[in-house]
Amino acid sequence: MRRRSIGWLELYGLLFIALLYGPMLLLPLFSFNDSLYIAFPFKGFTVKWYEAMVQDSALLAALRNSLSVAIPVSIVSTAFGLLTAKALTRFRLPGRRAIVGLIMVPLVIPFIILGIALLTTLRKTFDVPLSLWTVAAGHILICLPFSVMVLISRLEGFDRSLEEASLDLGESAWSTFWRITFPIVLPGVVSSLLMCFTASFDEFLIAFFLSGDGATLPVFIWSQLRFPQKLPNVLALGSCILVLSFLLIAIAEKLRRGGIPTEKHSGF
Amino acid sequence: MAADAISSGAGQEPRAQRWSIVLCRRLRAWYLGSDAARGYLLLMPTLAVLFALLVVPVATLFLTSFCTQVYFKIDCSFTLANYATIFEPSGEVGYFLGIVPYPEMETPIYAVLLVRSIWMAFLVTLSVMLLAYPMAYFLAFRVTRNKIRWLILITVPFWTSYLLRAFAWKVILGYGGVINSGLISAGIIQEPLSFLLYNPTAVIITLTHAWLAFAVLPIYVSLEKIDRSLLEAASDLGDSRIERFLRITLPLSMPGVVAASLLVFIPTVGEYVTPTLVGGSSGKMLGSVIQSLFGQANNQPLGSAVSLVMMLVVTLLVCAFLKVTGSKLKAREVQDA
Amino acid sequence: MASKDNSFISLQGVAKHFGSLRAVEDVTFDIKRGEFFSLLGPSGCGKTTLLRMLAGFEVPSSGEIYIDGQPMSAVPPNARPTNMVFQSYAIFPHLTVAQNIAYGLRKKGLSKAELADTVEQALQRIRLGGYGQRLAHQLSGGQRQRVALARALVCRPKVLLLDEPLAALDKKLREEMQIELRQLQRSVGITFVFVTHDQEEALALSDRIAVMSKGRTLQVDSAARLYEAPSCREVAGFIGSMNFFDGTVTDVDGDIATVDAGSAGALRVPVNGHATRRGAKATVAVRPEKMEIAWQPPQGVTNSVAGRVTAEAYFGDRSHYHVEVSGLPHHIAVALQNSQRSLDTTEARGRRVWLTWPVESSVLLPQAGG
Structure with a gap:
């Protein structure tokens, strides 16, 4: 009786994973298919779509654009996120909940509204020309909540008296941060960097509204979807992006959920 | 404070200098004593970003919604015409869920699309919860080893390009796509099935799949928090396994379910990518209209009004939902996911 | 100042x-x-x-x-x-024991050798010589x-x-x-x-x-x-345990006050510098171990309260008794040192007893508002 019910849930778990990953795995699968059409039966193995991909200059330009947005965005979001997380976990702040709520708002507003709101403000009201800068601004807004979440849980996870002990032993707030806080939150910082990088690198809608002439990779992919003859290239590119995102996020999650070196004492 | 009395030995110093020393010391004491001062100093950059990129834009959107588009210029004399337009019957044909089209009726196209978007988001949320809950339950109560690996396996797909995942479904459901070509080459069907793609069901399937990975986590966290001795106590007091689930486990995991539902429902109402890729005209949602009002149709004030009405209606629904579920849901519950 | x-x-x-x-x-x-x-x-x-x-x-x-x-x-x-x-x-979990001990010395301007020396001495002093390279969780x-x-x-x-x-x-x-x-x-x-x-x-x-x-x-x-x-x-009450008798001061005679503690009778207690006067509310406090139990009515003793044993507990070196005094809201605790070897197992519960203590063993506590 008991044994059987365990079996059912386990079966469901496996089915769930299969359902989750199945559709995504089709992209890499068909990216090696020697046919212009994404359909069964397989016509044969080829890497020509990958060859075509690396020769596509528009694609490479989009890749460069994406990187030049995602890297600074991840750094800035993580730096701001760290300051914010420290302020929220280490000080008794009036209005703490309101601030946390405000930071999390971009997570619950449809991205399309963030996109148009930023577009109206930057382009029409303040007449800022659309560029990779405007994309980066939008991406910082959506990366901040992730960064703050990851770093808050990391900072809450370690004993506050470690920092107090350092101050007590004569170090200033600044050197305490670098000698104690930073080494202990480092896994969280790396995790946040990777998450923000991936979130920015893969983000489409806000980039769609806010990029001017220089398309980022997802915007480039979107523009290619209209042309059936370009689809195999998109498959090859998409497979690469999926694999990259998968690796980065897996590392980030591993770091984030990995053990915190502080042991909890019986005292509190 | 007794601070000034201490410097009494410094009588010959110029008065101003003494005062400034006292002032400095007081400022320093205030700064050290005030958590708020030190905390807000650290929050400055983030608050600046939020102000410039969130508060100002939403305010601008609000103001724009009372303006009028005149070709490429926006006339900002106050008007409520945009809001009126949303609820005005239009000459266009309205579909409702693709199932009940009203070709004869003149319907307010934006209002109908709003209702349809909410209904579809509701269906997506429901199916996500039904599918994610057992998985979260499995993770919390059955998985004992390699828990972190399982969690990572579940979470990672959410972070990988949403655009590509939606695209994958277009490829799967398409006329010449994976399912049709697979069934044809297996000899099951002769002609491709045309009802797979370009309808609300395709949108709901794609969005359910997109949110599935995300929703497991909050539910898992609230299940994991349940003190196991409560379950033992329930059994001890005579509950069967199913009664115990319904009376203890489910109610105690509701905060996670509520949080996950909101995090799925709210962004889904404004969905743009999926309906555009797989929805066709019957699966169209409000997001597509908003996009076109800011793009080809070039009517930003109307687009702003539509967006704001959407946000307002969603907010009201969420408040009603929270009231009904009676849970004072804290953002914190979501955070520790 | x-x-x-x-x-x-x-x-x-x-x-x-x-x-x-x-x-x-x-x-x-x-x-x-x-x-x-x-x-x-x-x-x-x-x-x-x-x-x-x-x-x-x-x-x-x-x-x-x-x-x-x-x-x-x-x-x-x-x-x-x-x-x-x-x-x-x-x-600090990410630093070794030696680095932990040296943490506050960085600003003291010690040379590397002096620093190592100080740390080693400190480790010796706390009998953890050779533990310098360990981490906190070890x-x-x-x-x-x-x-x-x-x-x-x-x-x-x-x-x-x-x-x-x-x-x-x-x-x-x-x-x-x-x-x-x-x-x-x-x-x-x-x-x-x-x-x-x-x-x-x-x-x-x-x-x-x-x-x-x-x-x-x-x-x-x-x-x-x-x-x-x-x-x-x-x-x-917070330090050790204490018995309290609430009452009213009826007489102050030099260093000794007399307190009428209702059913506990008139109790004499040293004033010990507390400002008190006739008619003021006051409490007489006596530690359990400062009391004696008399199994017969005592003769010629100043402070004596009659009661009945309701509970006893034997700890080997001492025994504790709870004594109920009619008219008092709470029982009186008495601790007796078992200074003589005795195998007498007579049940004390229910027996009528008299509690006595020397005047100088009790303390006068003024009551708030008294």
């Missing part, structure tokens, strides 16, 4: 409010140089907040703290002449406690602050560490300020103790005086 000769730390009207919570209210007392001083009270009484104000982690909402004559409110924790042993010990609770102590002491603070440093240890280790701590304090001669909720620990270790409750200090005194001459009912 210049510090008095023997006051090394001076708290002047110190208060700390967290929003509407008044954690510490109007605390004023001095701590002498080289003293082992304890802050004693139940959890939530404000003792830890007071200690954290001495360390600089909290700044008083009002009042001022002076250490060695210097006002401290504008001095951040890293510039104060204090070091702290945290309740959780706060051993140490036992007692070892961590000693590392925390060494880390603070190598900085040669003027004041060492200890926040319940023994609470996380088991009973046997805790008793060993109490003795070590007291010896250590005598040998280094540094002023110790020690926070604890364990009254026995405080009595055993301290030169003087401040008993705190609800953010206020009730009495600041030596262990013996706190026990034998408590200033108020709360102190009397």
Whole structure:
């Protein structure tokens, strides 16, 4: 009786994973298919779509654009996120909940509204020309909540008296941060960097509204979807992006959920 | 404070200098004593970003919604015409869920699309919860080893390009796509099935799949928090396994379910990518209209009004939902996911 | 305000409010140089907040703290002449034991060799020689406690602050560490300020103790005086156990007052400097071990109360009795030393007894508003 019910849930778990990953795995699968059409039966193995991909200059330009947005965005979001997380976990702040709520708002507003709101403000009201800068601004807004979440849980996870002990032993707030806080939150910082990088690198809608002439990779992919003859290239590119995102996020999650070196004492 | 009395030995110093020393010391004491001062100093950059990129834009959107588009210029004399337009019957044909089209009726196209978007988001949320809950339950109560690996396996797909995942479904459901070509080459069907793609069901399937990975986590966290001795106590007091689930486990995991539902429902109402890729005209949602009002149709004030009405209606629904579920849901519950 | 000769730390009207919570209210007392001083009270009484104000982690909402004559409110924790042993010990998890101990020495301008030397000496002193390269999680609770102590002491603070440093240890280790701590304090001669909720620990270790409750200090005194001459009912009840007889003063004759304690009769008690007058409300307090039990009506004894034994407990070296006195709202506790070997197992429960005690063994406590 008991044994059987365990079996059912386990079966469901496996089915769930299969359902989750199945559709995504089709992209890499068909990216090696020697046919212009994404359909069964397989016509044969080829890497020509990958060859075509690396020769596509528009694609490479989009890749460069994406990187030049995602890297600074991840750094800035993580730096701001760290300051914010420290302020929220280490000080008794009036209005703490309101601030946390405000930071999390971009997570619950449809991205399309963030996109148009930023577009109206930057382009029409303040007449800022659309560029990779405007994309980066939008991406910082959506990366901040992730960064703050990851770093808050990391900072809450370690004993506050470690920092107090350092101050007590004569170090200033600044050197305490670098000698104690930073080494202990480092896994969280790396995790946040990777998450923000991936979130920015893969983000489409806000980039769609806010990029001017220089398309980022997802915007480039979107523009290619209209042309059936370009689809195999998109498959090859998409497979690469999926694999990259998968690796980065897996590392980030591993770091984030990995053990915190502080042991909890019986005292509190 | 007794601070000034201490410097009494410094009588010959110029008065101003003494005062400034006292002032400095007081400022320093205030700064050290005030958590708020030190905390807000650290929050400055983030608050600046939020102000410039969130508060100002939403305010601008609000103001724009009372303006009028005149070709490429926006006339900002106050008007409520945009809001009126949303609820005005239009000459266009309205579909409702693709199932009940009203070709004869003149319907307010934006209002109908709003209702349809909410209904579809509701269906997506429901199916996500039904599918994610057992998985979260499995993770919390059955998985004992390699828990972190399982969690990572579940979470990672959410972070990988949403655009590509939606695209994958277009490829799967398409006329010449994976399912049709697979069934044809297996000899099951002769002609491709045309009802797979370009309808609300395709949108709901794609969005359910997109949110599935995300929703497991909050539910898992609230299940994991349940003190196991409560379950033992329930059994001890005579509950069967199913009664115990319904009376203890489910109610105690509701905060996670509520949080996950909101995090799925709210962004889904404004969905743009999926309906555009797989929805066709019957699966169209409000997001597509908003996009076109800011793009080809070039009517930003109307687009702003539509967006704001959407946000307002969603907010009201969420408040009603929270009231009904009676849970004072804290953002914190979501955070520790 | 210049510090008095023997006051090394001076708290002047110190208060700390967290929003509407008044954690510490109007605390004023001095701590002498080289003293082992304890802050004693139940959890939530404000003792830890007071200690954290001495360390600089909290700044008083009002009042001022002076250490060695210097006002401290504008001095951040890293510039104060204090070091702290945290309740959780706060051993840096990413640093080795040696790096932990050397942590506060960086600014002292020591050469590498001197630094290594100091650390090694400190390790020897806490009997952890050879443990320098270990990490915190490889140490036992007692070892961590000693590392925390060494880390603070190598900085040669003027004041060492200890926040319940023994609470996380088991009973046997805790008793060993109490003795070590007291010896250590005598040998280094540094002023110790020690926070604890364990009254026995405080009595055993301290030169003087401040008993705190609800953010206020009730009495600041030596262990013996706190026990034998408590200033108020709360102190009397918190330290050891105490029997109380409430009544009215009927007569004051020099150093002796007579209190009419209702059904307990007229009790004579030393005034001990308390301002009292005829007609005032007062309480007579007697420790359980200062009472005697008479199984027959006593003759010619001043203080005697009749009652009936309702419960007894045998502890080997002593026996405890609960005696019900008709008309009193609560029972009287009596502790008798079993100083003579006896196998007498006669049940005491239910027997009628007379409680007696010498006049000088009782304490007069004025009642609030009396």
